[in-house]
Amino acid sequence: MLVQAAQKRVISPDDQAAIEHYQKLLSEYADSLANIRSLCDQAVDPMAFVQTAGEAMQRLREDTTNDNDPQKCAYASTAITKLANRVITVGMSSKDVRKDIELQKALKEAKEKLMAVVPGPNSRRSRIPDWKVTTAEILRTTGEVESVLGGEMIFKKQQTSDEPIFVSRIISS
Structure with a gap:
């Protein structure tokens, strides 16, 4: 129909x-895709997805590291960026x-x-950093x-005196 x-x-x-x-059907189609993506996100193990996506991003980066083809590098950079966004969403x-x-705060910071x-999509070519540096930071x-x-x-979180594990140490001392 679309x-x-x-x-x-x-x-x-x-x-x-x-x-x-056309706009109505396009909107319905986009809503359906968003719903399917949300259902998939709920069904997948987030840790397994993050690890698999990380491996895929690393492989993409390695495959294009020695390649001087700007199109391949741009494709790899775009794919890595999209995967990184999906990692955070999942x-x-x-x-x-x-x-x-x-955890929400840590992911928001990421x-x-x-x-x-x-x-950004409207960045001037001269202001875009080296894709290798960018993809390294994304990884x-x-x-x-x-x-x-x-x-x-x-292990990064500091314990406060009102946390049960800290209180139990004080009591048992």
């Missing part, structure tokens, strides 16, 4: 009904993260780091997400 609506819009570019019908949809404000590293940020989901944040 293809037919697009064809009708191309044939009759001034037909307002065709434009509205991490945020994790049941553990939804229950833990500290998202902000990622956004700061990735050049580092993805590694942080893996650490957060894997529980390493527990």
Whole structure:
């Protein structure tokens, strides 16, 4: 239906009904894709996804490291960026993260780091950093997400005196 609506819009570019019908179907299609993506995110083990995505990103980077083809490097950089965004999205949809404000905060910080590293779509070519540096930082940020989901944040967090484990140490002393 969407293809037919697009064809009708191309044939009759001034037909307002065709434009509205196409936009309605396109919106429904986008909503369906978002729903499917959300269901997949809920069904997948976030840690397994993060690890697999990290391996794929690393492989993409290694495959193009010695390649001087700008198109291949641009493709790899775009694919790595998209995967990194998916890693954070899947991490945020994790049941553990939804229950833990500290994990949410850590993933939000990772998202902000990622956004700061990735050049915007309207960036001038002369201002875009070396793709190797950018992808290295993206991989580092993805590694942080893996650490957060894997529980390493527990060791980075300072204990306060009102936490049960700390209180039990005081009582048992």
